[in-house]
Amino acid sequence: MSMSRRLLSAFICGFVSLCSSAQAAVTATDAWVRGTVPAQRTTGAFLTLQSTADARLVGVASPMAKNAEIHESEMADGTMSMKEVGFVALPAGKRVELKPGGYHVMLFGVAKPLGAGDSVPLVLTLEDPSGKRSTLHVEAAVRPLGR
Numbered sequence: 001m002s003m004s005r006r007l008l009s010a011f012i013c014g015f016v017s018l019c020s021s022a023q024a025a026v027t028a029t030d031a032w033v034r035g036t037v038p039a040q041r042t043t044g045a046f047l048t049l050q051s052t053a054d055a056r057l058v059g060v061a062s063p064m065a066k067n068a069e070i071h072e073s074e075m076a077d078g079t080m081s082m083k084e085v086g087f088v089a090l091p092a093g094k095r096v097e098l099k100p101g102g103y104h105v106m107l108f109g110v111a112k113p114l115g116a117g118d119s120v121p122l123v124l125t126l127e128d129p130s131g132k133r134s135t136l137h138v139e140a141a142v143r144p145l146g147r
Contacts, residue, residue, distance in 0.1 A: 028047050030046075032045070035116060036113050036145075056090060058087045060125070085103070090126075114142045119140060123137055
């Protein structure tokens with residue numbers, strides 16, 4: 001193999017390995033938060049995530065709440081229960097809905113009542129298979145109660 005072919009081959013191998021280690025691009029759509037009544041300090045946030053490569057949602061924060069957690073609702077023996085989970089898997093190319101009755105975000109210690117027309121900033125912490133973390137900033141529209 002000639003020197004120029006070896007260099008070209010090394011360049012292509014390096015480029016392919018660089019591309020394969022590129023971080024997943026995660027998009028968020030349909031982000032919304034359930035509105036609250038004046039004394040209510042807890043609410044849920046919902047959205048759809050899609051990643052170009054395998055990734056995980058491992059954390060959420062919002063300046064509008066003291067604490068935010070990823071939760072999962074499930075029906076057991078006729079009773080709906082909810083528990084905190086450490087992450088939500090985001091398989092490459094698949095839409096993952098965080099919605100009422102499934103995975104969702106709980107916002108605790110909400111600073112003020114949330115009503116239609118408000119928006120809530122969310123900061124999502126994402127992790128790729130190698131453990132590298134990144135953040136995604138999302139604005140979630142507030143929907144009034146009952147919607």
